Amino acid sequence: MKTSLTIAGSDSSGGAGIQADIKTMLANNVYGMSAITALTAQNTMGVTGIMEVTPEFLQQQLDSVFTDIYPDAVKIGMVSSPQLIETIAENLSKYEAKNIVVDPVMIATSGADLIQEEAVSALKEGLLPIATVLTPNIPEAAVLAGMPVNNDDDMIEAAKILSNAYGCAVLLKGGHSKTHANDLLYSNDQYRWFKGERIDNPNTHGTGCTLSSAIASHLANGHDLETSIKFAKDYVTGALRDMLDLGSGDGPLNHGWNYNA
Numbered sequence: 001m002k003t004s005l006t007i008a009g010s011d012s013s014g015g016a017g018i019q020a021d022i023k024t025m026l027a028n029n030v031y032g033m034s035a036i037t038a039l040t041a042q043n044t045m046g047v048t049g050i051m052e053v054t055p056e057f058l059q060q061q062l063d064s065v066f067t068d069i070y071p072d073a074v075k076i077g078m079v080s081s082p083q084l085i086e087t088i089a090e091n092l093s094k095y096e097a098k099n100i101v102v103d104p105v106m107i108a109t110s111g112a113d114l115i116q117e118e119a120v121s122a123l124k125e126g127l128l129p130i131a132t133v134l135t136p137n138i139p140e141a142a143v144l145a146g147m148p149v150n151n152d153d154d155m156i157e158a159a160k161i162l163s164n165a166y167g168c169a170v171l172l173k174g175g176h177s178k179t180h181a182n183d184l185l186y187s188n189d190q191y192r193w194f195k196g197e198r199i200d201n202p203n204t205h206g207t208g209c210t211l212s213s214a215i216a217s218h219l220a221n222g223h224d225l226e227t228s229i230k231f232a233k234d235y236v237t238g239a240l241r242d243m244l245d246l247g248s249g250d251g252p253l254n255h256g257w258n259y260n261a
């Protein structure tokens, strides 16, 4: 069985972060492991607390994983401080990690800040250059590329800027678009749209975490990037289409929609 590691924050409500990642990995046929960067006290209505781990403890988790069950792919999600970002960058390079999916988590769907301001430059310096693929949503792409992203042409321009600046493939997700749910892949000076049916479901907590973990799972299983994105998008679409409705706010997806026949 192929293996995948998520380096991310825990979401006590189970819909995003580490919990979404591990469920997604199981449902996409890889063995999932975790290195936790922070605990969040969170539910479908918002985040009420964040407790970061120390860089030393993150280091211990990464050493434990990489020296025993080597991951075939790595997904990086919420990492809120520059010190933790540096620890991750150093270790992924030391352990020669491959198939690295970087989801530059900045703001929860509920609106909470999940990254310190000074960590954005650490992210740019430390993690984007080692990414196989970077998966920003529209607001994150606007911050990272330093331009407004209001339409499809802006999505192409922002993805191009990021791909050229950091030498990685960029999947700019269209979930925040008013008109569609199409994701744009920019890679090697070419772009391709992954068109998605927009589902009328207000419960989108964890869609980004789920997509990036599903991409990592398919890369771990040996698929190329475009095939992995297509499979991952189909998985997220199915999990949204299942119309799970839990909690009073922005609820989670059904990660087991393709599993529990």
Ligand SMILES: Nc1ncnc2c1ncn2[C@@H]1O[C@H](COP(=O)(O)OP(=O)(O)O)[C@@H](O)[C@H]1O
Pocket: 109, 136, 137, 138, 173, 174, 175, 176, 181, 182, 183, 196, 197, 198, 199, 200, 201, 204, 206, 207, 208, 209, 211, 233, 236, 237, 240
């Ligand atoms: N209402 C929706 N219908 C279908 N797909 C969606 C919907 N909302 C988001 N998605 C998809 O979910 C994935 C995550 O996108 P997005 O919501 O933009 O990320 P994030 O959770 O990081 O904000 C993308 O593939 C996007 O196209």
Ligand SMILES: Cc1ncc(COP(=O)(O)O)c(N)n1
Pocket: 008, 009, 010, 011, 016, 017, 018, 040, 042, 077, 078, 105, 107, 108, 109, 114, 204, 205, 206, 207, 208, 209, 210
């Ligand atoms: C611990 C943690 N990590 C990430 C997210 C973002 O979730 P989304 O996938 O909805 O952008 C979150 N709400 N909590």
